[in-house]
Amino acid sequence: MAETIFSKIIRREIPADIVFEDEQCLAFRDINPQAPTHILVIPKENLEGLQAAEPRHEQLLGHLLLIAAQLAQQEGITATGYRCAINAGAEGGQTVYHLHLHLLGGRQLDWPPG
Ligand code: DGP
Helix, strand or coil: CCCCHHHHHHCCCCCCCEEEECCCEEEEECCCCCCCEEEEEEECCCCCCHHHCCHHHHHHHHHHHHHHHHHHHHHCCCCCCEEEECCCCHHHCCCCCCCCEEEEECCCCCCCCC
16 A cells, blocks of 8 residues: 555654654554544554455554544543544545544543534
């Protein structure tokens, strides 16, 4: 699959406000935040999206969620609440085709989303 801008962020070729990194993933603040906390958690592996996930990604997907919960603690939004969202494909609102989990919080979030 083709690389996206997120591969360049992983390689530090373009700047990002990185808040967490380990061997499997990177987390950085969204460039166009939709809430006071808006962090993207991405795998370092070049995976197009949830729609391309395979059984071998099971551990990685769980890891991304646990890191999001850890970052929510770090951001101080666990008690008030937050949302984790993965947009998959065009009608899901995906614009960057490298899997990413949005961690949103710090304000009342509407439901259903638009
Ligand atoms: P999605 O619509 O789910 O594919 O979300 C892509 C998100 O990525 C969107 O909220 C904006 C963010 N984004 C796109 N380009 C960049 C970038 O270069 N840096 C950062 N920090 N975020 C980006």
